[in-house]
Amino acid sequence: xxxxxxxxxxxxxxxxxxxxxxxxxxxxxxxxxxxxxxxxxxxxxxxxxxxxxxxxxxxxxxxxxxxxxxxxxxxxxxxxxxxxxxxxxxxxxxxxxxxxxxxxxxxxxxxxxxxxxxxxxxxxxxxxxxxxxxxxxxxxxxxxxxxxxxxxxxxxxxxxxxxxxxxxxxxxxxxxxxxxxxxxxxxxxxxxxxxxxxxxxxxxxxxxxxxxxxxxxxxxxxxxxxxxxxxxxxxxxxxxxxxxxxxxxxxxxxxxxxxxxxxxxxxxxxxxx
Amino acid sequence: xxxxxxxxxxxxxxxxxxxxxxxxxxxxxxxxxxxxxxxxxxxxxxxxxxxxxxxxxxxxxxxxxxxxxxxxxxxxxxxxxxxxxxxxxxxxxxxxxxxxxxxxxxxxxxxxxxxxxxxxxxxxxxxxxxxxxxxxxxxxxxxxxxxxxxxxxxxxxxxxxxxxxxxxxxxxxxxxxxxxxxxxxxxxxxxxxxxxxxxxxxxxxxxxxxxxxxxxxxxxxxxxxxxxxxxxxxxxxxxxxxxxxxxxxxxxxxxxxxxxxxxxxxxxxxxxxxxxxxxxxxxxxxxxxxxxxxxxxxxxxxxxxxxxxxxxxxxxxxxxxxxxxxxxxxxxxxxxxxxxxxxxxxxxxxxxxxxxxxxxxxxxxxxxxxxxxxxxxxxxxxxxxxxxxxxxxxxxxxxxxxxxxxxxxxxxxxxxxxxxxxxxxxxxxxxxxxxxxxxxxxxxxxxxxxxxxxxxxxxxxxxxxxxxxxxxxxxxxxxxxxxxxxxxxxxxxxxxxxxxxxxxxxxxxxxxxxxxxxxxxxxxxxxxxxxxxxxxxxxxxxxxxxxxxxxxxxxxxxxxxxxxxxxxxxxxxxxxxxxxxxxxxxxxxxxxxxxxxxxxxxxxxxxxxxxxxxxxxxxxxxxxxxx
Numbered sequence: 001x002x003x004x005x006x007x008x009x010x011x012x013x014x015x016x017x018x019x020x021x022x023x024x025x026x027x028x029x030x031x032x033x034x035x036x037x038x039x040x041x042x043x044x045x046x047x048x049x050x051x052x053x054x055x056x057x058x059x060x061x062x063x064x065x066x067x068x069x070x071x072x073x074x075x076x077x078x079x080x081x082x083x084x085x086x087x088x089x090x091x092x093x094x095x096x097x098x099x100x101x102x103x104x105x106x107x108x109x110x111x112x113x114x115x116x117x118x119x120x121x122x123x124x125x126x127x128x129x130x131x132x133x134x135x136x137x138x139x140x141x142x143x144x145x146x147x148x149x150x151x152x153x154x155x156x157x158x159x160x161x162x163x164x165x166x167x168x169x170x171x172x173x174x175x176x177x178x179x180x181x182x183x184x185x186x187x188x189x190x191x192x193x194x195x196x197x198x199x200x201x202x203x204x205x206x207x208x209x210x211x212x213x214x215x216x217x218x219x220x221x222x223x224x225x226x227x228x229x230x231x232x233x234x235x236x237x238x239x240x241x242x243x244x245x246x247x248x249x250x251x252x253x254x255x256x257x258x259x260x261x262x263x264x265x266x267x268x269x270x271x272x273x
Numbered sequence: 274x275x276x277x278x279x280x281x282x283x284x285x286x287x288x289x290x291x292x293x294x295x296x297x298x299x300x301x302x303x304x305x306x307x308x309x310x311x312x313x314x315x316x317x318x319x320x321x322x323x324x325x326x327x328x329x330x331x332x333x334x335x336x337x338x339x340x341x342x343x344x345x346x347x348x349x350x351x352x353x354x355x356x357x358x359x360x361x362x363x364x365x366x367x368x369x370x371x372x373x374x375x376x377x378x379x380x381x382x383x384x385x386x387x388x389x390x391x392x393x394x395x396x397x398x399x400x401x402x403x404x405x406x407x408x409x410x411x412x413x414x415x416x417x418x419x420x421x422x423x424x425x426x427x428x429x430x431x432x433x434x435x436x437x438x439x440x441x442x443x444x445x446x447x448x449x450x451x452x453x454x455x456x457x458x459x460x461x462x463x464x465x466x467x468x469x470x471x472x473x474x475x476x477x478x479x480x481x482x483x484x485x486x487x488x489x490x491x492x493x494x495x496x497x498x499x500x501x502x503x504x505x506x507x508x509x510x511x512x513x514x515x516x517x518x519x520x521x522x523x524x525x526x527x528x529x530x531x532x533x534x535x536x537x538x539x540x541x542x543x544x545x546x547x548x549x550x551x552x553x554x555x556x557x558x559x560x561x562x563x564x565x566x567x568x569x570x571x572x573x574x575x576x577x578x579x580x581x582x583x584x585x586x587x588x589x590x591x592x593x594x595x596x597x598x599x600x601x602x603x604x605x606x607x608x609x610x611x612x613x614x615x616x617x618x619x620x621x622x623x624x625x626x627x628x629x630x631x632x633x634x635x636x637x638x639x640x641x642x643x644x645x646x647x648x649x650x651x652x653x654x655x656x657x658x659x660x661x662x663x664x665x666x667x668x669x670x671x672x673x674x675x676x677x678x679x680x681x682x683x684x685x686x687x688x689x690x691x692x693x694x695x696x697x698x699x700x701x702x703x704x705x706x707x708x709x710x711x712x713x714x715x716x717x718x719x720x721x722x723x724x725x726x727x728x729x730x731x732x733x734x735x736x737x738x739x740x741x742x743x744x745x746x747x748x749x750x751x752x753x754x755x756x757x758x759x760x761x762x763x764x765x766x767x768x769x770x771x772x773x774x775x776x777x778x779x780x781x782x783x784x785x786x787x788x789x790x791x792x793x794x795x796x797x798x799x800x801x802x803x804x805x806x807x808x809x810x811x812x813x814x815x816x817x818x819x820x821x822x823x824x825x826x827x828x829x830x831x832x833x834x835x836x837x838x839x840x841x842x843x844x845x846x847x848x849x850x851x852x853x854x855x856x857x858x859x860x861x862x863x864x865x866x867x868x869x870x871x872x873x874x875x876x877x878x879x880x881x882x883x884x885x886x887x888x889x890x891x892x893x894x895x896x897x898x899x900x
Contacts, residue, residue, distance in 0.1 A: 022856025030849030
């Protein structure tokens with residue numbers, strides 16, 4: 001019996017030593033990704049970019065490989081947009097993209113369209129990427145989620161964000177991961193942007209007259225660039241005296257369009273009246 | 274037939290029926306499963322009204338396109354406790370015992386053949402005694418298997434329905450194989466003495482071979498379920514619809530690597546458990562003869578366990594390489610993501626195994642006078658093993674507080690940081706394997722006086738091979754690990770594997786040639802310290818913990834998928850738990866296994882215990898009183 005107790009005591013002690021090691025290591029819990037209810041209708045571009053960053057580090061599992069350990073290019077260390085343009089011009093490029101936004105989207109759904117040297121699947125001479133298509137299981141990002149990541153990629157290096165904000169109509173696409181949101185065409189200049197978002201319906205601007213909101217013809221003289229930007233992104237932050245607080249938000253306004261409008265309005269000092 | 278014979282016959286028949294009962298339970302469960310799996314043409318919520326009007330081919334075609342179920346939380350039965358926890362315990366216990374009962378007959382057959390070949394009855398007796406341990410374990414394996422199947426059908430009905438749809442009649446074949454395995458096992462064990470000598474021994478050996486053939490088939494069939502869940506094949510990847518035949522479903526990319534890995538691991542595990550049995554018997558032995566017998570049995574079991582363990586890292590390497598090839602994301606999650614922390618524990622476990630195995634071999638040199646010649650090398654081997662252990666357990670980084678980060682000067686320690694990544698660990702692991710083989714080789718040489726004329730050249734060659742292999746392991750790890758990009762880092766392991774294999778193969782070949790005509794020194798079985806026997810307890814404990822841990826990692830790389838990328842797990846348990854929770858589960862299961870193993874040992878001893886008849890007791894008392 002002594003032998004039994006000694007053997008048992010030794011064995012249990014050893015088991016407990018192994019168990020104790022698990023207690024000194026970091027206690028991290030890996031949650032399954034949950035489909036978040038995002039009200040796309042109320043999403044601002046900043047929210048959209050933040051959503052992209054969250055997806056990049058979370059559900060998209062991009063950082064598993066795209067990190068500083070050398071398994072895939074670390075996308076956070078260089079300007080992805082300018083590098084995209086170089087890669088599209090490379091003779092090894094097999095895709096169809098004509099601009100950085102399309103290139104980035106293509107790189108997510110067809111990773112082998114361009115394989116960065118040294119990062120291809122073993123034995124394929126860099127013609128096949130080991131990266132999974134992110135719109136397929138197990139990652140299964142929706143079109144809107146991919147757009148959000150593109151927005152994050154564009155904005156992180158100060159590039160204009162060219163993807164369009166999703167509208168409320170795109171909501172089912174986020175939940176189910178099916179279908180693609182077709183982004184509306186981006187305005188090419190300030191006049192187009194003002195027309196696209198119906199600014200002249202309430203404000204006097206360009207050749208239009210409206211008394212509902214304050215005139216924009218001298219707004220550059222009254223407000224700073226930052227104040228103009230804030231008044232568009234968050235219209236209720238400060239209400240112009242004597243006018244009703246009825247200005248809506250513009251969740252579909254791309255960052256590039258916002259920049260065009262802000263730049264144009266900042267130049268309106270009333271001299272052209 | 275005399276009434277006594279009739280009674281004996283009835284008793285044996287009843288005993289056989291009792292043993293076959295668990296298998297009947299399994300067969301009934303399998304029949305139930307097949308019977309209750311949805312008809313192949315049916316929608317998961319019942320037949321579409323028009324389906325009954327379809328022709329057979331048309332209906333079958335529709336069925337093949339039926340997608341994998343998409344489950345909501347409400348689709349999982351809630352029994353008030355963690356379903357995963359229940360399945361975890363039963364699955365792991367079934368795997369433990371399955372490993373034991375499949376492994377023991379493999380090395381029993383080898384030992385029996387050695388006994389037959391060398392005409393040494395000790396081998397034959399030992400093989401027979403091993404089978405006694407295996408026999409009780411077999412019934413427990415079947416009981417845990419049946420309970421596991423019931424738990425899965427109760428707690429994960431839709432998942433099991435999908436699995437049944439994929440594997441169909443294969444589960445019936447599995448059950449039938451189980452019957453065949455049982456019959457062969459009982460004939461093999463109970464027929465041992467009846468088929469012991471001459472041509473009958475060949476018949477017995479053939480039965481053993483058939484037993485192992487069926488056992489290995491059972492193993493690979495069951496493996497296909499696990500690998501299908503990890504890397505499904507024979508399905509439409511977009512919908513999970515079953516498109517391939519049974520063979521296409523079974524032969525997924527991870528099937529063969531897992532088959533090899535489990536086959537080797539089972540032998541190592543089985544050898545270690547039986548070694549612990551021998552160690553226990555050694556410690557409890559009352560006579561020198563008993564001690565000698567169980568010392569020899571413990572040595573042989575340990576030999577088998579370590580022999581199977583040495584190539585295990587290579588099989589593991591193949592498995593992980595295939596995991597990476599199938600899904601880089603899955604591979605990184607295991608080796609560089611949240612599950613990577615568990616490899617720190619793996620390091621502790623494998624180092625325990627290597628230290629215990631080496632310690633046992635060093636102690637074993639005391640059995641021969643020739644062992645003294647090599648004792649001076651032990652401290653250097655121990656030093657390499659301990660340094661290897663320290664490197665292996667050095668984490669790459671841990672979660673620091675702000676002040677800790679400030680004191681450290683960054684996320685990684687300036688000196689220890691480089692030791693935290695895989696190249697350093699590979700160097701450590703392969704050097705430890707080489708040193709373990711060196712201990713083994715010294716042990717084998719301990720009871721021999723080499724007499725061949727070229728012994729100095731042979732020794733010089735062996736030393737040169739060790740030096741070059743160790744240098745190559747270090748060079749490949751340092752150069753490819755730290756001065757090239759990640760793609761080449763993985764490639765460096767191949768050089769290290771080759772170096773280790775060259776040492777092992779050339780060591781065996783050179784020694785075999787050098788041992789020709791060698792003078793045998795006397796071996797004193799039983800002349801080994803009691804302390805050394807605890808190494809034989811440490812081995813199965815570490816193996817058991819390790820098997821449970823690695824099984825958990827292998828299963829967890831699927832993350833929130835029942836069948837990876839095809840059928841999502843939306844149950845309340847679809848997360849990867851904290852490490853301490855994993856540790857608690859693995860510890861609990863290991864303790865449970867320990868209790869059952871003790872029960873098996875007790876049963877094995879009980880069968881050899883005979884009560885003294887009352888009349889004899891009276892006579893003994895009288896005799897005693899007369900003295």
